[in-house]
Amino acid sequence: MRIAFYGSSLLSSYWNGAATYYRGLLSQLAKRGHQITFYEPDAFDRQQHRDIDPPDWCTVKVYPATDEGVRSVIAEAALADVVVKASGVGVYDDVLLLGLQEAARPGAIRMFCDVDAPATLAELRAHHDHPMHRVLPELDLVITYGGGPPVISAYEGFGAPLCVPIYNALDPETHHPVPPDDRFRADLSFLGNRLPDREARVDTFFLDAAARLPERSFLIGGNGWETKAMPANVRHIGHVYTRDHNAFNTSSMAVLNIARDSMASVGYSPATRVFEACGAGACLITDSWVGLEMFLKENEEVLVARDGVEVAEHIRTLTPERAREIGEAGRARILKEHTYERRGAELDRLLRNVAAAKRERSAA
CATH class of the missing domain: 3.40.50.2000 (Glycogen Phosphorylase B;)
Structure with missing residues (x-):
């Protein structure tokens, strides 16, 4: 047609x-x-x-x-x-x-x-x-x-x-594991544009977690964050082109997904970033939303947080080995069911x- x-x-x-x-x-x-x-x-x-x-x-x-x-x-x-x-x-x-x-x-x-x-x-x-x-x-x-x-x-x-x-879903030809890149190294990374119905949740899940862990490194990519006040351990790198998404996702210990207000309240709405991160084999931490189990299993294929306190706890206790296990399990699930x-x-x-x-x- x-x-x-x-x-x-x-x-x-x-x-x-x-x-x-x-x-x-x-x-x-x-x-x-x-x-x-x-x-x-x-x-x-x-x-x-x-x-x-x-x-x-x-x-x-x-x-x-x-x-x-x-x-x-x-x-x-x-x-x-x-x-x-x-x-x-x-x-x-x-x-x-x-x-x-x-x-x-x-x-x-x-x-x-x-x-x-x-x-x-x-x-x-x-x-x-x-x-x-x-x-x-x-x-x-x-x-x-x-x-x-x-x-x-x-x-x-x-x-x-x-x-x-x-x-x-995932296009495995586009989003897949690549070697880490020093430009994107961090303990926790988040990629998303600054939007009115997302900003408060970024404050809660990402910036609050960063403030609780001043000894750890945090990275935020996306447009609009230039004027946002952030803790000293958060680095902002602006727009991240699609060609760099794999390296962005593989260079940090974990990657954070934060749903926009409306999608979080309705549920069943995994963002493209969920599949990109899993496709690259990243250890994904996501905010909690109804329907997540349709796509990933909590504590095996993804880590789930209800607020910045829980995000910080995940980062505090996560080891590189555990992160790798979760990333590999998440990637296997997405490749099997969600391409x-x-x-x-x-x-x-x-x-x-x-x-x-x-x-x-x-x-x-």
């Missing part, structure tokens, strides 16, 4: 954590014979901070973030068999949402890909005039990269005919089933 995918960016992870998800999932769809065009706006300096060149498995069209630019790419949706609007494009989101519904040809699959379902659903609850309320009943499919049963129930309650989580090859096969089946159902309805 010809897939037109409208998202934030495939080429750049700069202020764009969804890039890994898009790359992993869409590359697998391409391997299954789908022809993909990814449309991304020239916005937020992402094109100046590209991680990758346009891949051979996908056509990437970068359009100006202008009225004319967005209209031109909306018109191309009429050529596709599957039209996908992703959440969080960042510019012209509502214009894309409504315009793509109108531009898609009658037999095309209309799909919404939500990379932050808890936040989207909160908006729908707060704003009864949100255009998504009009669009949802007209869609064929909503996929989310997290959320589990609560998100499925909420989306279908708002009128979506079908909502299926296609979770984040993008599996996710791509799942979405491929889903799209083919939806297409068959549409053909049956039109023939009736």
